[in-house]
Amino acid sequence: MTSTPPFRDPAAPGNLIIPRQEWDRAPWNRWTFQYVRDMMPTTQVWRGAGPASPLPVNLQPVDAIPFEVDGQYLTIGSFLEMAYTDGLLVLHRGSIVAERYLNGMASHSQHLSQSVAKSIVGTLAGILIGRGLVDPAALLTYYLPELEATAYRGATVQHVLDMTSGVLFDETYTALDSHMAQLDVASGWKDRWNPEWPSHVWDLILSLKVLECPHGASFRYRSIETDVLAFVLQRATATPLAELVSRELWAPMGAEEDAYFTVDSAGYALGDGGFNATLRDYARFALLHLRGGEVNGRRIVPADWITGTRFGADPTLFGGVYHDTLPAGAYHNQFWIEDTARRAYMARGVFGQLIYIDPEADFAAVILSSWPEFVSTVRTRTALAGVRAIRDALSAK
Template identity: 35%
Template sequence: MGRQIDALTFLPMDSDREMTWEQSLHANYTDGMQILHKGEVVYERYFGCLEEDGKHAIMSMTKSITGLLAEILVVEGALDDTRLVRDIIPEIGDSAFATATVRQVMDMTTGVRYSEDYSDPNADIWLYSRAASPLPKPEGYDGPDGYWEYLQQVEAEGNHGGAFHYKTINSDMLGWIISRVSGKSVTELASERLWRRMGAEQDAYQTVDGKGVPFAGGGVTAGLRDLGRLGLLMLNEGEINGERLFPAEVVRRIRGGGDPSKFAGFPTIPNGSYTSQWWVFHNDHVAFAARGVHGQTIYVDPTAEMVLVRLSSFPRAQNGFIDPTSLPAYQAVAKFLMNRE
C-alpha cells in the first residue's frame, strides 16, 4: 500500500507538470505523515529528526483543539455563543473584544487590530510574543504581562461580524472564555475530554506564559499518531474505540462551515470558510482541516473516510506556499483509497 501511495501522481495547482506523492513529501519538508482509511492506518512515514516516539510542534492546529472544546461546550449548553465577551469576562474592560460575541471570536470575524506578518519585526505578533514570554521581562519593559493582559488592551479595527480575519488573539480570547465557563484551563479540559479518553499513546504539551496561562492559539506539541486519533474522532463525529466523547452535533456544526461570503484572501481555498477554529473547504468531499504554519495539518475527508496528518518544517510560514502541492495530493490519495474498496 505504501509504495502504491508513494507512486500516485497528481497535478499541482497552476502547473502542467505532474508530481508524485513521494516527491510532494520532500518538496514540502515533511517530518511525519500518517493516513488512516476507515479507521485503519494505511500509511505512516517519518523524516528528518522525527521518529515514531517523537513529538512535533503543531503550531496553529492548537487553535482547532481550542475551537473543538468551545463547540463541545456550546452544544452541551455550558457556553452561549450569542453572549458578548464582556458578559463572560468583565475584566476585558474597554478592549475591542468586549463587544464581540463568543461566536464571532470562535469564527474569527471580530474587528480587532492585530498584525500577524511574521516577516515584519514590528508586527503585533512579536509584541504579543514578548508579553507571553515566560522569561523575566527586561528592565524598563512596560508592556502587557501575559496573554490575558495583552487581550485587555486590544484596539478596534473594522466591525465585528463583517469578515473573517485570521488573528491568533481570537484563539486566546476563546481560551479565556473556555477557562471561565468550565472552571478549568484549556489543558485540563483537553486532557479530560479528549486526550485521555481517545486512548492517546503519548502526553501532549502546551506552552504557557509567565503566569501559567496555556497558549490556546499555538502552543501544543504532540505525536503524529495521537493527532491521527484526534482526526479519527472528528471523522467519526465524536466516537472512538466504541466510546462517545462528545455529541455528534459538534462535528456536524464544524463540518458545515462558516459563512463563505465572509471568507476571502486565501486563493488556495477559493470556496472555503472558517468556523470554530477549523478550516472548511466546501469541496466535493466535504473536507475540513486543522492547519498550522510551516505545513501542519489534520485533513479530514468524510466522503473517502480518510484522515491525513502531516507534520512539517516548511521554511516559510504561510501555508499558501504549500497548498498547491498538498491539497491536490490529498485529493489524489482520497480517490485512490475509494477506488480500492
C-alpha cells in the same frame, strides 16, 4: 532589550547553538519543532490512565501515486523528499494506510502543531458548548467582564470561534512591530525586547482597544481570537486549559502519549499555537472527527457541533482566501472549510502543519513539517494536491 542564553542543540554539543530569538525559524526549526519542551516552559496534557484507542494498520503503497499541481508532475514519494516533511500519516476507512517518519522524527516524537492547536481548542469548545457550560451566543464579557474595556466589548463567543470580531490585530508574522510579534513575546516564545509590550497573553488581550470593523462583518485571521476563546473556556469551568484538554478530549479519545502546551509567564497554556503531540495522536484526533465525535461507541464531541462546523459557515464573511492567499471556502469553529460543496475541513498551522479530514471519503491525512517559510501558497497547494491524490487513489479501490 533583555536576553537569555541561546539554546544549544544537545545532538551536537559545542557545535550548534540555536539563537533564542530565532528558534522557531529556519534552519533551526528542522530540529526545534520536535524538541520544544527542551527550550521553554511547558505544561502536560495527560493522556489519562486508560488504554490507547486502537489504530488498525493496513498499509498501502502510496509513494508512486502521481499528482499534478501548477503544471508540475510529482509523486507522493518525490513530494515527501522535497517538502520538509517530518511526518505523514494517512487514515482510510478507520485504518492507517500510510505512515512515514522523516528528519529524525519517531513514533514517540512530539511535534509542534502551530495553529492546528486552534482546532484542538475549537473542539474543546464544542464539547463544553454541548454540555451547556458555554453559550456561543453569549457576549464575551459575560465570561470575561474585563473585556468591557477593550475592543471586544459587544463581541460574542461565536465571533471569536469564527474569527469574525472586528478587533484590530496585525497577524503579520515577519514584522517586528506587529501584534503577532507582541504575541510571540507575551507567550514566552521570544524575549521581551520592548519594555512597553505586554508581558503575558492576558495583558496583550486587555491591550486591544481598536475596532477595525463591526463585530460579525467579516472574517479576519487573528491568532489572538483563539486565546480569548481559551480564556472563556477556562473561566467557565474554573480549570486551566491543559487540564481541560486532557480531561475532556485527550484522555477520552484514547491518546497513546501525553501532549503538552507551551506556557507564558503567567502559566497560561498557549491555545493559539503551543500544542505538541505525536503523529499518531494527531491521527486519533482526526479519526474522532471522522467518526462524528465518537470513539469506540463513546460520545466525546457532540455530533451536531461537528456537523455544524462543516455546514454552518457563512462563506460571504470569508472573502475567499486563507491567511496565506490560498483560495478556500470558509472558516468556522476554528477549522478551515476546504470548499462549500464537499465540506472536507482542515486544521492548519504555519510552517506546513495540516490535518485534512474528509468524512465523505472516510479519509484523513496528517502532515507535520518544518518549512523554511511561515506560509507558502505553492507549498500549501502542493500538499493539498498530494493529499487529494492519495484520497482519490484509495477511494478508487
